[in-house]
Amino acid sequence: MPSIDYVEAGSGPPVLFVPGSFSTHAAWRPMQKWLAPGYRMIGTSLCGYGATAETRGRDDFGMRHELRIIEHAARRAGEPVHLVGHSFGGTVALAAALANSIDVASLSLFEANPLALLDRQSRRNLYDAVLELSREFSASVDAGEADAAAMIIDFWGGPGTFATMPEALSD
Incomplete structure (x- = not known):
């Protein structure tokens, strides 16, 4: 499996943070101090950012590449995740929840632009x-x-x- 950025801090129910485009899991670090004690912060980076390998091809920018990352991180958490996404990361988080391939405890989207999902609408x-x-x-x-x-x-x-x-x- 190609490399996937994965960082974890704290303990308790997992909160999986998905960054937007042109960003990495590091964008969510300031959120750690705002998380209530007793939560586990999980961060990852999307394709081609941070330590996550670029798996998309010029003619293959499908959502499945990003979903693979979220599915991997969520499964590694070992229990339902509180999924939090920003911008394109919000779109990916929404797509992951809609795909029903991971256990989602809750879904929070900030400035999400679900443009990749518009062709179905x-x-x-x-x-x-x-x-x-x-x-x-x-x-x-x-x-x-x-x-x-x-x-x-x-x-x-x-x-x-x-x-x-x-x-x-x-x-």
Whole structure:
């Protein structure tokens, strides 16, 4: 099995934290101090981040790659997990709960964007727009354009949003 980032701290019922894109399990470290005593914090990273191997191919970006990571971490926990996801990690957490392949004690999503699940819904126009954005973003990254992320930020925040970000954040 390819390597999967997995960290654990504390003891008690497991809380599995799933980070968003461009992030690792380390994004959740500050949450440790806010967890009530008696909970076990489990962190992982999605495909290609932290110590988690990149298993997706150029033509195979399916959710199954991310679900494999969540399923592995949840099974390693050994009991139902409180699943917490942020941004794309929230989408992955939702997909894991919907797949019913792990035991979920609760589900908490923050700024989740379940775009990957839109093709199954009636919001086909939004799905098509996001798919086109994804293609443009990939082409921009492949071309080595340093501000490729601006497309994503401007799509969701409105034209010009990226340009208003502090330089320390946009670099």
